[in-house]
Amino acid sequence: MAIGASRGQSMRRFASRKSTTAFLLCLPLILLVGCFVVYPAFYAIYLSMLNKKMTAFVGLGNFAFLLKRHTFQLVIFQSCLFAITAVVLKAFFGFILAHLMHNIPGTTQKIWRGLLLVPWVIPLALSTLTWWWMFDPSYSAFNWVLNQFGLDNVPWLGVGWIARLCTITVNVWFGTPFFMIMYLAALKSVPEQLYEAASIDGANARQKLFFVTLPMMRNIISITVLFSLIVTFADFDIVRILTSGGPQDQTHVFATYAFQIGIQSGDIPLGAADSLFMFPILAFAAFFVLRGVTQRTKEIAA
Secondary structure (H helix, E strand, C coil): CHHHHHHHHHHHHHHHCHHHHHHHHHHHHHHHHHHHHHHHHHHHHHHHCECCCCCCECCCHHHHHHHHCHHHHHHHHHHHHHHHHHHHHHHHHHHHHHHHHHCCCHHHHHHHHHHHCHHHHCCHHHHHHHHHHHHCCCCCHHHHHHHHCCCCCCCCCCCHHHHHHHHHHHHHHHHHHHHHHHHHHHHHCCCHHHHHHHHHCCCCHHHHHHHHHHHHHHHHHHHHHHHHHHHHHCCCHHHHHHCCCCCCCCCCCHHHHHHHHHHHCCCHHHHHHHHHCHHHHHHHHHHHHHHHHHHHHHHHHC
16 A cells, blocks of 8 residues: 555656656647658658669668769759858848848837738748749840840849859748848847947947847857758759759759659659758758857856
8 A cells, every 4th residue: 555655646746747747748749740750751761772663672872873963963062052052141131131120119110020021921932933923034024124224135044053043032032031030039139238338348330240249149140040051951942933943953952853853753762862961961060050059058157
């Protein structure tokens, strides 16, 4: 009886812990992540090691085959160019817009903030279709404007580097509001006393930016850049709708190329191998970004 009573007390203590309550509340989300993220990830690894008919184990053969293909080497270059350039531009423009919003007083700021969030709120596929119409060689709104000034049409989506710039432009247009709202929240959390102290010490606007604002925002900037880098590397809609990887496979990214070879060409293991090439790149970036955030947090706590 004493053993049963002690076990009952132990169970009650375990159930009354805050950590137990938190775990039980998070359990549905953990199950969803396991079903829709963890299991598909391991299944993709399994598929990537099979032959095209999925009847034999080939190990790393699919990965070696992809690395030898010139098209896939172009995909790696284009994916890195697309993601890094777009994230840097989104961070730059988002930082500028956040500062502009921060200095607009009262209700006017709420109105402008809502208007600037519209590109991020509109479904990406729908807004990309609008951009595709503006880039269209026959009915391009941009070419119509150029014609009004006596200039020739530009093949926006028909020339490699121009098409690459077009896909980056659309991604920057869509993602900049996210950076703006994150940086605006970070700016509002910077204590005004720091700026007042800097002014007393004779700091100008540039010095306040580099020695007060940026140091206080470093963690938010790092996390936002990392999150956007992951999302941008996995982008599918923009490239698929605008160019479908063309011209001559010069705008393919990992997601669109995996769709082409895995779904359209019927080689699912090769498509799985293509999609898994994103993992080491993103894991490398996440390791260094999160390590920097952890070190800065420890320094602040100390």
